[in-house]
Amino acid sequence: MAVITMREAISQALWEEMERDERVFIMGEEVGVWGGTYAVTKGFYDHFGPKRVRDTPIAEMVIVGAANGAAMAGLKPVAELMTINFAFVAMDQIVNHSAKLHNMFGGQFTVPIVIRAVGGGGRQLGSTHSQTPDAIFAHFPGLKVVAPGTPGDAKGLLKTAIRSKDPVMFIEHATLYQQRGEVPDEEYLEPIGVSKVQRNGSDVTIVTYSKMLQTSMKAAEQLAGEGIEAEIVDLRSLRPLDMDPVIASVKRTNRAVIAEEGWRSYGVGSEVAARLQEDAFDYLDAPIKRVAQAEVPLPYNRELEQMALPQVDDVVQAVKEVL
Amino acid sequence: MKKTELLKLYHEMVLVRQLEEKAAELYQKGKIGGFLHLYIGQEAVGSGVLAARRPEDRVITAYRDHGIAIASGMEAKVVMAELLGKVTGSSKGKGGSMHMADVDLNFWGGHAIVGAHLPLAAGLALADQYSGNEAATICMFGDGATNIGYFHEALNLSMVWKLPVLWLCENNQYGMGTAIDRASAVSDIRQKAEGYGMPSACVNGMDVLAVREATMDALEYVRKEGPMFLEAMTYRFMGHSMGDPERYREKEEVQKYREDDPIGIFRKRLIEDFNFKETALDKEDEKVAEEIQEAVQFAESSPDPAPEALFEDLYTNELE
Numbered sequence: 001m002a003v004i005t006m007r008e009a010i011s012q013a014l015w016e017e018m019e020r021d022e023r024v025f026i027m028g029e030e031v032g033v034w035g036g037t038y039a040v041t042k043g044f045y046d047h048f049g050p051k052r053v054r055d056t057p058i059a060e061m062v063i064v065g066a067a068n069g070a071a072m073a074g075l076k077p078v079a080e081l082m083t084i085n086f087a088f089v090a091m092d093q094i095v096n097h098s099a100k101l102h103n104m105f106g107g108q109f110t111v112p113i114v115i116r117a118v119g120g121g122g123r124q125l126g127s128t129h130s131q132t133p134d135a136i137f138a139h140f141p142g143l144k145v146v147a148p149g150t151p152g153d154a155k156g157l158l159k160t161a162i163r164s165k166d167p168v169m170f171i172e173h174a175t176l177y178q179q180r181g182e183v184p185d186e187e188y189l190e191p192i193g194v195s196k197v198q199r200n201g202s203d204v205t206i207v208t209y210s211k212m213l214q215t216s217m218k219a220a221e222q223l224a225g226e227g228i229e230a231e232i233v234d235l236r237s238l239r240p241l242d243m244d245p246v247i248a249s250v251k252r253t254n255r256a257v258i259a260e261e262g263w264r265s266y267g268v269g270s271e272v273a274a275r276l277q278e279d280a281f282d283y284l285d286a287p288i289k290r291v292a293q294a295e296v297p298l299p300y301n302r303e304l305e306q307m308a309l310p311q312v313d314d315v316v317q318a319v320k321e322v323l
Numbered sequence: 324m325k326k327t328e329l330l331k332l333y334h335e336m337v338l339v340r341q342l343e344e345k346a347a348e349l350y351q352k353g354k355i356g357g358f359l360h361l362y363i364g365q366e367a368v369g370s371g372v373l374a375a376r377r378p379e380d381r382v383i384t385a386y387r388d389h390g391i392a393i394a395s396g397m398e399a400k401v402v403m404a405e406l407l408g409k410v411t412g413s414s415k416g417k418g419g420s421m422h423m424a425d426v427d428l429n430f431w432g433g434h435a436i437v438g439a440h441l442p443l444a445a446g447l448a449l450a451d452q453y454s455g456n457e458a459a460t461i462c463m464f465g466d467g468a469t470n471i472g473y474f475h476e477a478l479n480l481s482m483v484w485k486l487p488v489l490w491l492c493e494n495n496q497y498g499m500g501t502a503i504d505r506a507s508a509v510s511d512i513r514q515k516a517e518g519y520g521m522p523s524a525c526v527n528g529m530d531v532l533a534v535r536e537a538t539m540d541a542l543e544y545v546r547k548e549g550p551m552f553l554e555a556m557t558y559r560f561m562g563h564s565m566g567d568p569e570r571y572r573e574k575e576e577v578q579k580y581r582e583d584d585p586i587g588i589f590r591k592r593l594i595e596d597f598n599f600k601e602t603a604l605d606k607e608d609e610k611v612a613e614e615i616q617e618a619v620q621f622a623e624s625s626p627d628p629a630p631e632a633l634f635e636d637l638y639t640n641e642l643e
Contacts, residue, residue, distance in 0.1 A: 025453070051453065054484075056480065057476070057479060057480060057483065059476040059479070059480065061442060061472060061473055061476050062445060062473070062476035062479075062480045064442075065439065065441070065442020065443055065445070065446065065473070065476075065477070066442045066443075066445040066446035066449055066477075066480060067446060068442070068443055068446055069442060069443035069444060069445060069446020069447045069448075069449065069450070070446035070447070070449045070450045070453070071446070072431065072443065072446065072447065072450075073381075073446065073447050073450030073451070074450060075449075075450050075453060075454075077446075092436055092439055093439065093442065096436050096439065097436075097439060097443070101432075102636060102637075102639075103417065103636045103637050104414060104417055104418050104422050105413075105414045105417075105418055105422060105424045105432060105433075106412075106413070106414040106415030106416075106417055106418065106636060107415070107635065107636030108414070108424060108425070108426050109426050110639055112643075141637060142637060142638075144638070160642065163642040163643055164641075164642055165639040165641045165642070165643055166638045166639055166640065166641075189642075240638075
């Protein structure tokens with residue numbers, strides 16, 4: 001297995017799927033000549049040409065909208081939103097169209113679009129460019145929402161998303177692009193809607209995904225030094241949400257902490273906690289703890305920003321509280 | 324045009340009219356739910372435009388879509404069944420009045436968020452350009468849609484990428500109850516197309532043959548050169564939707580336009596210029612009435628979607 005970065009993994013997935021299927025193309029702001037603002041599509045324009053690597057105006061409504069239309073007609077667009085914060089500009093296309101067109105017309109056609117969006121805080125970009133609003137997109141039936149936390153999952157999940165006939169919102173975390181991890185040498189796919197145990201442990205279950213998977217892994221190492229073994233379940237997909245491994249784990253550990261980067265209220269943790277009390281109430285020996293972002297717009301100042309974002313220590317603290 | 328084609332066009336316009344009159348009646352009886360936006364008065368636009376397209380050309384429109392559905396070739400009974408929410412409807416009862424489509428007829432819907440289908444149209448046209456198809460996409464929308472951001476993003480992108488799309492504005496002079504001059508900075512809508520360097524034309528939307536001809540010319544241009552903007556001047560005889568108190572316009576104004584009924588105008592031309600007998604056209608009207616009766620019977624006797632249909636067609640869960 002090769003060890004590569006998240007950026008390389010996502011880039012490889014796109015490249016391989018474009019080589020595999022002529023219908024796959026990329027459109028978005030600065031994806032072509034520039035090579036992607038996060039350099040994910042560097043070299044694509046020269047190799048695949050302007051037809052398949054399409055620079056667009058800065059116009060998110062038509063980026064997602066035209067990609068939806070092309071998908072209706074049988075192409076496989078990967079629409080890139082430079083940041084997930086700009087997805088709000090395209091919200092009508094995402095929630096009223098990507099998520100609904102297949103169903104609303106009685107299944108006559110599919111909308112096999114992938115919307116790639118980069119989110120997350122921690123880079124001093126101020127409140128409008130630093131959000132982790134993943135839960136919002138997971139609210140809508142009809143859309144699939146994927147948010148990987150390792151290079152291996154990112155590559156396998158993105159390849160599946162591109163081959164999927166259903167619309168997929170693929171959420172990346174900007175501070176994970178340099179994250180390194182093992183990626184199989186041979187061709188592989190990871191299934192959408194399947195959670196994965198990323199670390200075994202018997203004392204507590206940490207439910208997490210995306211950037212907070214890495215944070216939780218560090219917390220688990222620290223806890224291990226104190227003799228506490230945390231099991232980490234990575235959701236990987238927010239819709240469909242696979243609770244089976246979460247419930248199975250909680251039935252063994254009897255304690256749960258949910259760690260997410262977004263805001264606590266109405267968040268991923270709210271959903272997971274609700275489902276745990278519905279399906280694993282009798283197995284819980286302590287109230288479920290949620291680790292999340294402070295409920296403020298994320299400030300520019302580095303110290304304040306880090307104070308608002310959930311850290312390794314917050315996860316460690318939460319675990320100790322439920323033990 | 325051959326006489327049979329002319330008669331078919333007449334039949335279609337009368338079908339749209341009678342279907343909607345019946346729909347209004349069924350709505351009052353509570354058999355049709357939700358919103359019902361009638362196309363009455365605008366039939367010459369839909370029928371003229373669709374008479375000009377080739378089968379490979381795609382069409383997409385807004386929520387006032389019954390006339391476009393019929394002109395695309397959808398059967399009256401399928402439209403009626405969708406209005407009644409039946410499983411035999413075009414969208415299996417999940418779309419309703421505003422969301423009809425039949426992709427086998429290259430009719431891509433019925434879209435109810437104002438302006439949102441313009442980017443979809445750009446994407447449909449992109450798919451044909453990408454695949455090297457000769458087809459064009461016809462995107463129909465009202466004057467009200469030209470004030471929303473979608474319109475501007477879609478027109479701009481279509482010019483930048485030279486997409487084979489015909490932007491067809493059905494100017495019925497009101498966006499819901501707000502007259503153009505109260506909602507748009509320019510009352511000559513084509514100026515907006517000019518802003519994107521896009522050629523445009525205007526046609527009398529009450530004259531079905533004029534609309535057909537203008538659309539044929541426009542489509543020829545679109546196939547060779549890229550996007551074009553065609554404005555059809557028309558008028559909505561009924562309210563925006565059922566239950567519109569119509570405080571925004573005078574009864575006299577509506578009456579004035581009703582005298583220019585597109586079906587009346589076409590009927591007169593058929594008799595005067597194409598030697599049709601009045602009795603032949605009356606007979607056609609009767610045939611349509613029978614068709615509508617059958618459509619209602621079909622719709623009413625069709626089953627509602629089964630309870631398990633609630634969760635159908637949400638995800639395919641398929642890879643390709």
